[in-house]
Amino acid sequence: MRQATGQITRLGTLKTLLQRFAFGSLIVLTFALMLIGKAETVLVERARIAVTDAVVPILRALSEPANVIAHGISNIRELAAIREQNADLRENNERLLQWQSIAQKLEAENRSLKALLALVPEPTASFVSARVVGDTGGTFAQSILISAGASDGVKKGNVVMTGEGLVGRVTQAGARSARVLLITDINSRIPVLVGEAANRAILAGDNGLRPRLLYVGAKTVVAPGDKVTTSGDAEAFPPGLPVGRVARIEDGIIEIEPYVTRDRLEHVRVVDFGLAGILPTPETPREAKK
Amino acid sequence: MHQATLGQRLDLVARRAVPVGITLFLLLFSVTPLHIPGLATVGPMYTLIAVYFWSVYRPDGLGYGAAFAIGVTEDLIVGTPLGSTALLLLLCQWVVFHRQRFFNGRPFLEVWLAFAVIAFGAGILRWMCIGLITSGNFPAAGDLLGTVMLTVMLYPVIGWLLARAQMKLMVQP
Numbered sequence: 416m417r418q419a420t421g422q423i424t425r426l427g428t429l430k431t432l433l434q435r436f437a438f439g440s441l442i443v444l445t446f447a448l449m450l451i452g453k454a455e456t457v458l459v460e461r462a463r464i465a466v467t468d469a470v471v472p473i474l475r476a477l478s479e480p481a482n483v484i485a486h487g488i489s490n491i492r493e494l495a496a497i498r499e500q501n502a503d504l505r506e507n508n509e510r511l512l513q514w515q516s517i518a519q520k521l522e523a524e525n526r527s528l529k530a531l532l533a534l535v536p537e538p539t540a541s542f543v544s545a546r547v548v549g550d551t552g553g554t555f556a557q558s559i560l561i562s563a564g565a566s567d568g569v570k571k572g573n574v575v576m577t578g579e580g581l582v583g584r585v586t587q588a589g590a591r592s593a594r595v596l597l598i599t600d601i602n603s604r605i606p607v608l609v610g611e612a613a614n615r616a617i618l619a620g621d622n623g624l625r626p627r628l629l630y631v632g633a634k635t636v637v638a639p640g641d642k643v644t645t646s647g648d649a650e651a652f653p654p655g656l657p658v659g660r661v662a663r664i665e666d667g668i669i670e671i672e673p674y675v676t677r678d679r680l681e682h683v684r685v686v687d688f689g690l691a692g693i694l695p696t697p698e699t700p701r702e703a704k705k
Numbered sequence: 706m707h708q709a710t711l712g713q714r715l716d717l718v719a720r721r722a723v724p725v726g727i728t729l730f731l732l733l734f735s736v737t738p739l740h741i742p743g744l745a746t747v748g749p750m751y752t753l754i755a756v757y758f759w760s761v762y763r764p765d766g767l768g769y770g771a772a773f774a775i776g777v778t779e780d781l782i783v784g785t786p787l788g789s790t791a792l793l794l795l796l797c798q799w800v801v802f803h804r805q806r807f808f809n810g811r812p813f814l815e816v817w818l819a820f821a822v823i824a825f826g827a828g829i830l831r832w833m834c835i836g837l838i839t840s841g842n843f844p845a846a847g848d849l850l851g852t853v854m855l856t857v858m859l860y861p862v863i864g865w866l867l868a869r870a871q872m873k874l875m876v877q878p
Contacts, residue, residue, distance in 0.1 A: 434769055434802075441773045441795055448777065448788030453838055459787055466781040470733060477737045485740035550738035551783040553748025554848040555831055558784045560736070594784060599746075601835065601842045623845035624746050677745040680738070 464589040467560060471592035474548040475562055482681065489679075540653075542686040543567050545593070552677065557600035557622050558583075561683060564591045572651075574686045580657040580674030581605075581645065582683055595683070598658065598673060599626050606648035607658055610641035618643065618658060618671060625662055628669040637661055643671050653688045723874045724766035725775070727867065728755040732779050747851035752779055753827055754856065754863045756794045757820055760801035761808045763871065772798050789834035793827045817864075821857045828853040 452459050493500070545567070549560030563569050565588050573585040575595045583603065587594040596603055603620040609628065614635040620626040631637060641661040647654030662672035709717070731751040752775055759767040776791025783790075800823060801808060808816060828849055836843035 437769045438795065438799055441769055442792065444773070445776075445788040445792040445795065448780075448791070449786055449834070449838060452780075452787030463781050463784070466778060470782060473733055474737060477733060481737055481739050547738055549736040549782075550745075551736050551748070552745045553783075554746060554828075554844050554852040555748075555835055556784040557746070559738075560782075596784075601839055601844055619842075621842070621845050622746060623848055678740050678742045681740070 460587060463594070464587055467587070467592050467594060468564070468589035471548055471560060471562055471589075474560065475546070478546075478548050540686050540688045541568070542684050543569055544682060544684055545569070546682055547680050548592075550680070552597070554622055557597040557603075557620060558586070559595045559597065559680065559683075561593050561595060561685070562591070563685060564589045564593050566590050568687070569593045569685050570687060572690065574652055574656070574688060574690075576656065576684050576686060577675055577680065577682070579676065580659065581652070582675050582680070584651070585685060593685070597677075599624065599677075604629075605652060605658070606646045607643050608646045608654075609635070609637055609643050609661070612636075613646075615646055615648070616669075624677070625670040625672055626659075628661075628671060631669065637664060637669055639664060650690050653690065720875050721766070723870065724755075724759040724763060725771050727870055728752055728759070728767065728771075728775055729778070731755050731863070732775065732782070736782060746845070746848045747855050749852065749856045749859050750824065750827065750831075751856075751859075751863065752776070752790070752794060753797060753824060754820075754860050755867065757797055757801060757823060757860075758864055758867045760798045761816060762868070763875070764802060764805065766875070767798075769795060769798060785831070786834055786838040789831055789838070792834065793830050796830070797823050797827060813861075813864075817857075817860055820860050824853050824856045824860075828856075 543563050545561040545563035547559050548562045551558050551560070559582075561569075561575075569585060569588050571585055571588050573588075575582040575584060581598060583595045583597040583600070585593050586596040597620070598605060598618060599620040599622065601620055601622045603618075603626070605618040607616055607618045607628070608614065609616050609631070612635075614632060614637070616628045616631045616635075618626050619629045628637070628643075639661050643658045643660060645652040645654060645656040645658060657674055659671045659673040659675075661669060663670045731754070735748060735751040756767065756772050756775065772794040773791045776794040777787070779785070779790045780787045808819070811819075832844060832846075832849050
């Protein structure tokens with residue numbers, strides 16, 4: 416017994432020494448990893464894909480109870496406001512029916528005009544619906560993980576939307592999972608058009624709830640409530656996707672409130688508009704698409 | 706010499722894996738969408754809480770290698786710059802290991818206060834890492850403060866759960 420205790424003590428000392436050495440080398444390794452990561456090598460991307468693919472099934476199971484609870488809470492909330500909502504919906508319905516007839520008229524007119532011009536139709540977009548199984552949202556990153564990947568037709572560069580508006584872009588597609596960089600992420604830069612005059616600007620995230628507008632022209636007049644849509648520049652997004660509206664302008668900083676409600680993000684639509692985009696992948700170099 | 710049976714060895718391995726296992730579970734929990742309004746931009750640093758807890762109460766349970774591996778896994782899943790979380794978990798552990806005498810037998814409140822200081826330092830370090838790696842795009846400072854405060858406030862809850870797990874799973878009957 417005593418012999419065993421002695422062995423344990425010796426082992427303990429050896430372990431402490433090893434740990435000291437390990438600490439130094441691991442710190443060096445973290446800096447090395449940061450440098451490799453900054454270079455955005457294929458190796459790092461593959462590692463991220465492998466780990467994400469491995470954890471997505473677990474995340475899917477974990478997110479199930481959270482979804483059930485969230486649904487329960489929102490059901491109770493909606494129940495309280497159901498009478499009011501009903502009246503609103505009836506009113507909305509009447510208004511939308513009017514719009515529908517207008518839209519049908521315009522559609523018919525549009526079709527006949529296109530036929531007159533012999534316009535070549537734009538390629539139709541295909542889409543995949545996916546569940547949000549991971550939300551890495553926080554101060555340090557703003558991305559979501561979805562339960563659809565390359566096997567479902569999701570590709571790097573695909574545009575991710577909900578019925579409300581633009582969510583972000585697929586930056587990494589594994590076999591069964593994909594990572595979507597949200598428009599609020601610090602690395603997100605989207606060419607947009609602002610307001611009725613359709614002035615060009617860049618929407619930049621800062622990991623907060625409201626991304627900001629950058630490179631707004633000096634003579635551009637922007638007011639709270641102005642709509643922000645994608646401009647289609649740089650071929651990353653098709654033009655005209657709804658992004659959000661101008662929420663606040665303070666000290667020259669223009670904050671945008673996205674249409675998409677972050678905490679209610681449960682299902683998304685991954686759309687392939689067939690754009691080459693600015694995110695070339697090793698498998699599909701940009702030149703090949705041109 | 707008493708030779709341990711296979712069952713006993715497996716039992717020992719399972720007990721040793723408890724700190725790493727629970728920390729990895731917390732990591733996965735941290736990326737589960739909870740649909741809580743207002744929490745989209747402040748995510749508590751769960752792994753920091755766990756690594757700090759094990760370093761204080763079970764220094765043998767989770768070594769530098771494990772902390773590094775957990776940090777790298779978090780960076781790969783969350784999408785933060787590779788190595789940045791590993792760096793702060795290692796530094797947190799180093800501070801605790803080097804002040805082991807300070808932590809020995811301290812009341813909970815003092816351990817919590819020390820954690821608040823470490824969490825604040827870790828938050829700033831991670832914020833700076835991201836800012837420097839993304840070439841000067843620093844995340845919103847208000848959200849950083851929210852994240853640190855939420856992490857500190859969650860420490861007693863997570864700490865209590867970890868202590869229960871330690872009593873139940875790690876102490877030999």
